[in-house]
Amino acid sequence: MNKEWSEKNKKMQSLISKEATFKEGIEVLLELRGELFSQIAYIVNTYPEEAFYLMPFAGADGYHSKTLAYSMWHIFRIEDIVAHTLISDDKQVLFAGEWQKKTGSPMVTTGNELKGDEIAEFSKKLDVKVLLDYCKAVMDSTDELLRGLTYADLKRKFTEEDKNRIIDSQSVSTDEDAIWLVDYWCEKDIRGLMKMPFSRHWIMHIEAMCRICNKLCQNARKGTDPIARCGLSCNHCFLKAWCGGCRTAYNTCSDAMNHPGKVCPNTACCLEKQIDGCYECDELAECRRGFYEYDDVNAIKAMAMFTRKYGKKELLKTMDKLHEEHDFEKIQEVLGNDLDEGFRILENTRG
Numbered sequence: 001m002n003k004e005w006s007e008k009n010k011k012m013q014s015l016i017s018k019e020a021t022f023k024e025g026i027e028v029l030l031e032l033r034g035e036l037f038s039q040i041a042y043i044v045n046t047y048p049e050e051a052f053y054l055m056p057f058a059g060a061d062g063y064h065s066k067t068l069a070y071s072m073w074h075i076f077r078i079e080d081i082v083a084h085t086l087i088s089d090d091k092q093v094l095f096a097g098e099w100q101k102k103t104g105s106p107m108v109t110t111g112n113e114l115k116g117d118e119i120a121e122f123s124k125k126l127d128v129k130v131l132l133d134y135c136k137a138v139m140d141s142t143d144e145l146l147r148g149l150t151y152a153d154l155k156r157k158f159t160e161e162d163k164n165r166i167i168d169s170q171s172v173s174t175d176e177d178a179i180w181l182v183d184y185w186c187e188k189d190i191r192g193l194m195k196m197p198f199s200r201h202w203i204m205h206i207e208a209m210c211r212i213c214n215k216l217c218q219n220a221r222k223g224t225d226p227i228a229r230c231g232l233s234c235n236h237c238f239l240k241a242w243c244g245g246c247r248t249a250y251n252t253c254s255d256a257m258n259h260p261g262k263v264c265p266n267t268a269c270c271l272e273k274q275i276d277g278c279y280e281c282d283e284l285a286e287c288r289r290g291f292y293e294y295d296d297v298n299a300i301k302a303m304a305m306f307t308r309k310y311g312k313k314e315l316l317k318t319m320d321k322l323h324e325e326h327d328f329e330k331i332q333e334v335l336g337n338d339l340d341e342g343f344r345i346l347e348n349t350r351g
């Protein structure tokens with residue numbers, strides 16, 4: 001489990017267990033939920049449409065066997081049902097905001113009943129950007145509920161009437177893979193629900209989403225030219241778990257993300273000049289466009305100059321060697337900021 005999330009979750013559990021620190025515990029929970037939600041928003045704003053319905057771990061045992069879109073739907077449908085139908089006995093956010101229609105979902109249930117390809121098919125139907133808005137609306141509404149809780153509320157239990165209300169809402173499928181949820185929630189008190197689903201349930205599914213993203217990036221990288229147009233080796237980039245390489249739809253390079261169409265200035269310029277990369281350009285040494293605008297990343301230009309002289313294969317081999325000889329994340333930690341010196345280090349490493 002992600003160490004920071006897990007530590008914060010433990011801290012929250014310990015704080016809410018004492019009346020004197022209960023409110024502080026709620027604040028920690030809200031902070032944790034905010035961080036987890038940022039992770040989801042990052043994923044939605046970064047990865048291509050297909051990433052949300054692909055199942056790179058299909059058939060595996062665990063939350064990562066689902067899709068990104070399903071995970072989002074499932075986390076927040078469960079939360080919506082528990083917060084509104086079970087605890088507050090009022091209208092779910094889904095119905096109050098007509099989110100089923102807006103998201104394009106063919107169903108209102110939690111999705112536990114879906115199997116195999118049904119998960120991918122369901123995911124394809126969802127408008128993920130709108131789904132993120134629904135998730136945010138549910139989170140905000142639950143956060144308000146959490147802020148209003150008192151220490152005495154923690155022991156509140158649920159009745160047969162509460163249970164029937166969930167069944168009557170038809171928000172949980174009667175399929176055997178789903179209906180158990182009703183008993184599961186109703187056997188808990190509010191304190192138990194703060195864990196599942198309001199905190200731990202998020203952590204488990206969001207960690208699974210991260211695993212899915214990492215795998216999709218790994219898959220995208222296969223068979224793709226790993227040398228970026230600016231000269232960087234995507235195979236050796238510190239971001240590689242989260243990026244499929246900058247010549248793929250899974251490019252998460254900040255320079256690309258911050259430009260229209262997610263096309264960085266170096267790529268745009270290369271495409272205009274109809275060249276494969278900056279290493280084929282006569283203006284390379286003096287160029288200050290895109291990635292070359294920053295003084296502290298001359299190391300990337302040194303890699304481009306090295307590629308121009310020795311070729312891509314040599315750069316990859318030399319980068320492997322550099323990583324064997326040094327422990328580093330960002331290439332500038334080894335090549336430094338001076339262009340000539342960086343180039344010399346690469347040449348010396350090549351031998």
Ligand code: SF4
Nearest residue numbers: 228229230246253264
């Ligand atoms: S700056 Fe452009 S070419 Fe270089 S790694 Fe980023 S997206 Fe790729």
Ligand code: SF4
Nearest residue numbers: 269278281284287289
């Ligand atoms: S002008 Fe600069 S950004 Fe454009 S191709 Fe040449 S080196 Fe790359």
